[in-house]
Amino acid sequence: MAIQLDVTQSTEDIRHSSDSVALTANFTFVARDSKTGKSAPIKPILPEIKREKLLWQDAEKRSKMMKKKREESTGKEYSLEDIWRILMQRAFEMAFSTRYAFAGVASWFFEIDHVDFLRPVDAGNFLCLKCFVL
Numbered sequence: 001m002a003i004q005l006d007v008t009q010s011t012e013d014i015r016h017s018s019d020s021v022a023l024t025a026n027f028t029f030v031a032r033d034s035k036t037g038k039s040a041p042i043k044p045i046l047p048e049i050k051r052e053k054l055l056w057q058d059a060e061k062r063s064k065m066m067k068k069k070r071e072e073s074t075g076k077e078y079s080l081e082d083i084w085r086i087l088m089q090r091a092f093e094m095a096f097s098t099r100y101a102f103a104g105v106a107s108w109f110f111e112i113d114h115v116d117f118l119r120p121v122d123a124g125n126f127l128c129l130k131c132f133v134l
């Protein structure tokens with residue numbers, strides 16, 4: 001299951017206020033049966049509107065790319081510390097919560113696809129976290 005998380009930053013000036021995306025992260029989770037430890041089914045999702053279809057296509061492309069990277073890096077080991085350096089703890093918690101709310105079954109963290117910092121986040125800014133099930 002792919003979970004996409006967008007972190008938005010509110011900006012305000014005298015004329016208007018708006019939110020802009022400061023960070024986008026993609027998480028991959030796998031559902032496991034708590035008794036057997038084997039794969040567990042999740043509720044299927046079918047994209048309906050244009051935005052959902054585009055997100056679905058992007059997720060499929062990323063999935064293929066990550067599978068290829070895993071095949072190429074067989075034998076190399078990466079520590080969780082290496083991966084966690086690029087993520088905020090809140091982003092993971094939000095993706096985890098979204099996954100559980102959607103699937104309603106036990107699952108374990110599997111991999112992080114990528115994190116895109118689209119612009120700097122200034123100290124003291126409030127951030128809004130948004131997740132999408134892909």
